[in-house]
Amino acid sequence: MTATNLxxxxxxxxxxxxxxxxxxxxxxxxxxxxxxxxxxxxxxSIKHMEETASIIGYVISVGTEAYxxxxxxxxxxxxxxxxxxxxxxxxxxxxxxxNKEFRIINDDTVEAVVEDPRGYTRA
Numbered sequence: 291m292t293a294t295n296l297x298x299x300x301x302x303x304x305x306x307x308x309x310x311x312x313x314x315x316x317x318x319x320x321x322x323x324x325x326x327x328x329x330x331x332x333x334x335s336i337k338h339m340e341e342t343a344s345i346i347g348y349v350i351s352v353g354t355e356a357y358x359x360x361x362x363x364x365x366x367x368x369x370x371x372x373x374x375x376x377x378x379x380x381x382x383x384x385x386x387x388x389n390k391e392f393r394i395i396n397d398d399t400v401e402a403v404v405e406d407p408r409g410y411t412r413a
Contacts, residue, residue, distance in 0.1 A: 302388065310356075310394055313355045318347060318348040319346075319391040320346055321390070346376060347375055349370065349375060363397075374403065375402065375403055381395050381399045
């Protein structure tokens with residue numbers, strides 16, 4: 291499966307997004323293609339399950355208190371706005387704006403930053 295549209299360019303959608311508060315991050319979830327790399331079409335129920343369990347996201351914004359706890363983050367922030375991240379499956383508060391999925395996750399939910407999110411899938 292290939293992830294597309296990780297970055298949100300639609301001004302209408304951006305205007306509707308909430309501002310994360312405290313130690314939260316707002317991330318965009320990739321939209322999945324309707325078929326696998328082998329050419330098999332996926333039913334909507336399977337696409338929904340894969341999006342729900344997604345592990346890749348794009349950091350849209352960071353709450354003002356994210357990564358400020360020097361005891362928990364002695365080396366500074368784990369990610370920043372504009373990063374592609376890997377995070378724990380099923381984490382965060384899920385919601386949609388104009389049929390695009392987003393999540394609000396805790397700052398310590400980030401597992402890694404990746405340069406290019408293509409090719410990553412949940413195992």
